[in-house]
Amino acid sequence: MNANKIPDIIIGRLPIYLRALQRLSERGTLTTSSQELGEIIGISAAQIRKDISQFGEFGKQGTGYSIPFLIERLRDILKVDRVWEVVIVGMGDIGHALARYNGFANRGFHISMVFDNDPAKIGQKVGEYEILDTATLPERLKQNKIKIAMLTVPAASAQEMTDQLVKAGVKAILNYAPISLNVPRGVHVQYTDPVTHLQRMTYYLD
Amino acid sequence: MNANKIPDIIIGRLPIYLRALQRLSERGTLTTSSQELGEIIGISAAQIRKDISQFGEFGKQGTGYSIPFLIERLRDILKVDRVWEVVIVGMGDIGHALARYNGFANRGFHISMVFDNDPAKIGQKVGEYEILDTATLPERLKQNKIKIAMLTVPAASAQEMTDQLVKAGVKAILNYAPISLNVPRGVHVQYTDPVTHLQRMTYYLD
Numbered sequence: 456m457n458a459n460k461i462p463d464i465i466i467g468r469l470p471i472y473l474r475a476l477q478r479l480s481e482r483g484t485l486t487t488s489s490q491e492l493g494e495i496i497g498i499s500a501a502q503i504r505k506d507i508s509q510f511g512e513f514g515k516q517g518t519g520y521s522i523p524f525l526i527e528r529l530r531d532i533l534k535v536d537r538v539w540e541v542v543i544v545g546m547g548d549i550g551h552a553l554a555r556y557n558g559f560a561n562r563g564f565h566i567s568m569v570f571d572n573d574p575a576k577i578g579q580k581v582g583e584y585e586i587l588d589t590a591t592l593p594e595r596l597k598q599n600k601i602k603i604a605m606l607t608v609p610a611a612s613a614q615e616m617t618d619q620l621v622k623a624g625v626k627a628i629l630n631y632a633p634i635s636l637n638v639p640r641g642v643h644v645q646y647t648d649p650v651t652h653l654q655r656m657t658y659y660l661d
Numbered sequence: 662m663n664a665n666k667i668p669d670i671i672i673g674r675l676p677i678y679l680r681a682l683q684r685l686s687e688r689g690t691l692t693t694s695s696q697e698l699g700e701i702i703g704i705s706a707a708q709i710r711k712d713i714s715q716f717g718e719f720g721k722q723g724t725g726y727s728i729p730f731l732i733e734r735l736r737d738i739l740k741v742d743r744v745w746e747v748v749i750v751g752m753g754d755i756g757h758a759l760a761r762y763n764g765f766a767n768r769g770f771h772i773s774m775v776f777d778n779d780p781a782k783i784g785q786k787v788g789e790y791e792i793l794d795t796a797t798l799p800e801r802l803k804q805n806k807i808k809i810a811m812l813t814v815p816a817a818s819a820q821e822m823t824d825q826l827v828k829a830g831v832k833a834i835l836n837y838a839p840i841s842l843n844v845p846r847g848v849h850v851q852y853t854d855p856v857t858h859l860q861r862m863t864y865y866l867d
Contacts, residue, residue: 464670466861466864467861469860469861469864470856470857470858470860470861471852471857473860474839474841474854474856474857475841478840478841495841495843496841497850532864533860533861533863533864534863534864534866535860535863539859539863539866541859547758548754548755548757548758548761549754549755549758551754552753552754552755552758553855555754556855558816558839558854558855558856559855559856562856562860563856563859563860563863564856564859602866603859603862603863603866605855605859610764626865626866627859627862627863627865627866629855629858629859629862633680633764634684635680635681635684635701635702637701643862643865643866644703645858645859645861645862646677647853647855647858648680648764649759649762649764649765649811649835649853650676650680650764650765650768650769650770651676651677651680652676652835652851652853653745653747653769653770653809653811653833653835653851654675654676654679654739654741654768654769655672655673655675655676655739655851656809656832656833656835656849656851657739657740657741657745657769657809657833658672658675658738658739658740659832659833659849660740660745660808660809660832660833660849
């Protein structure tokens with residue numbers, strides 16, 4: 456399998472499949488079908504079959520997919536069969552929410568450090584984390600070979616922080632600021648902006 | 662134009678285009694090209710031209726797109742040329758962050774009410790909002806004809822709250838809980854889960 460040939464649009468759906476499969480697995484379910492998966496996540500059964508078939512023969516006619524096997528395969532493909540260390544930059548409400556979020560475990564990620572540049576926040580504790588000074592970020596990230604950051608700073612400082620993260624070796628940024636970031640080739644950005652999600656739905660409303 | 666014929670995948674990209682165009686507009690820029698837009702948002706110029714051409718003739722050979730005109734058209738298509746009233750259900754960290762988020766204005770949305778079921782939170786103020794009792798949600802939503810909710814409750818109560826929202830007439834839910842929701846046909850759900858965003862990027866990391 457040449458991983459580079461899988462279209463990004465399909466890669467984008469795999470985490471959704473994985474989440475649904477892990478939920479089924481937690482309930483003790485061992486097999487599923489593209490129909491069942493499709494109903495859970497709102498994607499057509501045909502699309503799911505087509506996506507999954509990109510990675511080999513999984514389903515057996517009549518018996519469906521083995522959930523543990525498909526989970527293992529998707530975790531391998533998405534490289535979340537390991538644990539990635541992640542930092543949070545910006546300890547406002549969203550930074551706090553992420554630092555306390557218990558949905559990272561078993562899904563491939565561990566929050567390793569949290570940063571802010573506000574002297575009133577530096578040194579404070581959020582859960583198990585002590586808020587570190589953003590001024591120490593480049594050194595700490597390089598030392599710990601951190602590749603992934605969640606960026607939860609105000610829009611006005613998002614690009615400047617991004618430049619620092621990139622310089623420190625970060626290759627993947629989940630951006631909560633409502634602006635588009637400029638990054639060099641080879642650095643990946645995902646945006647999470649409530650408004651774009653909402654706008655995607657209003658199209659369908661009367 | 663038959664709006665129903667536009668594939669959902671294209672609809673999903675329009676809010677991204679709109680956000681980039683509004684940023685350019687704020688800086689005083691009046692025209693842009695598919696190349697420039699593509700560089701800002703990381704989508705190919707060809708894809709952008711193809712998507713935008715679905716809605717009619719916008720660009721002029723050599724002069725590019727008129728930003729104010731394209732913004733107006735996208736706002737119209739996405740139905741955000743009006744203001745939608747939105748409620749927040751669940752006033753934990755994420756609920757607080759959303760209630761204080763200043764990115765809704767001028768993008769088609771206004772937070773109208775916020776809810777929680779915790780007696781210690783009910784009646785407290787978050788910014789300009791008083792936290793209302795979830796028990797009063799069905800009545801208040803019906804009365805105010807609310808169609809859109811942001812769901813920021815724990816995973817364990819997300820489905821139950823969803824059922825209540827649907828019964829109260831909500832047609833679009835932005836779900837922050839890391840579970841898939843069951844909703845009837847005609848109700849739209851968007852998921853925002855940091856882990857699926859991160860997993861989409863780790864695929865590309867070494």
